[in-house]
Amino acid sequence: AQSVTQLGSHVSVSEGALVLLRCNYSSSVPPYLFWYVQYPNQGLQLLLKYTTGATLVKGINGFEAEFKKSETSFHLTKPSAHMSDAAEYFCAVSDLVGGNTDKLIFGTGTRLQVFP
Amino acid sequence: DAGITQSPRHKVTETGTPVTLRCHQTENHRYMYWYRQDPGHGLRLIHYSYGVKDTDKGEVSDGYSVSRSKTEDFLLTLESATSSQTSVYFCATRPGSNSPLHFGNGTRLTVT
Numbered sequence: 440a441q442s443v444t445q446l447g448s449h450v451s452v453s454e455g456a457l458v459l460l461r462c463n464y465s466s467s468v469p470p471y472l473f474w475y476v477q478y479p480n481q482g483l484q485l486l487l488k489y490t491t492g493a494t495l496v497k498g499i500n501g502f503e504a505e506f507k508k509s510e511t512s513f514h515l516t517k518p519s520a521h522m523s524d525a526a527e528y529f530c531a532v533s534d535l536v537g538g539n540t541d542k543l544i545f546g547t548g549t550r551l552q553v554f555p
Numbered sequence: 556d557a558g559i560t561q562s563p564r565h566k567v568t569e570t571g572t573p574v575t576l577r578c579h580q581t582e583n584h585r586y587m588y589w590y591r592q593d594p595g596h597g598l599r600l601i602h603y604s605y606g607v608k609d610t611d612k613g614e615v616s617d618g619y620s621v622s623r624s625k626t627e628d629f630l631l632t633l634e635s636a637t638s639s640q641t642s643v644y645f646c647a648t649r650p651g652s653n654s655p656l657h658f659g660n661g662t663r664l665t666v667t
Binding site: 484 | 559590598605611653655656657659
């Protein structure tokens with residue numbers, strides 16, 4: 440079965456600095472990959488997704504992520520952090536093992552803090 | 556999002572009592588999911604449904620059961636609640652297996 444690893448449970452950046460949140464998955468079969476954001480006391484919202492095609496995916500709020508098959512990674516970046524980006528971010532992967540794509544497996548999350 | 560309503564939003568119950576959480580969607584999505592969110596564990600899949608009366612287990616299904624008698628409703632039941640089931644429970648839906656999930660706003664359950 441698939442697994443997802445998010446390196447760093449907490450990341451702190453200054454406003455205007457680069458944001459880099461790391462995500463690695465386990466499968467050798469290219470999966471479908473997603474990044475979600477969760478603001479306090481809310482459900483998760485989709486930031487971006489990769490299914491097929493272009494490996495650099497642009498999402499909402501200026502975020503983007505690049506699928507790198509050779510590194511089994513799908514890191515999330517934003518060139519310039521804003522205070523409103525402070526939230527928890529989750530990487531998720533569809534479990535394609537055995538042809539079953541019904542399950543979506545989440546990482547443990549990375550809490551992003553943005554300092555003025 | 557996607558017209559997902561979870562009820563109740565908050566619940567406090569005692570150990571050993573049965574609890575049912577409800578998820579209602581208005582988008583006619585085929586797939587529905589129940590996740591629990593706990594600090595340090597992210598979201599873990601409890602059960603999911605791929606159609607009316609079609610359900611399957613997730614990674615943390617012990618102590619939970621589900622039912623889906625209509626497309627729009629997906630019920631999660633804790634037959635005999637335990638303190639380890641204190642958590643925030645999220646329902647999610649999606650129209651197809653390659654689509655992103657749409658989440659409800661969660662139910663905070665406390666088992667005392």
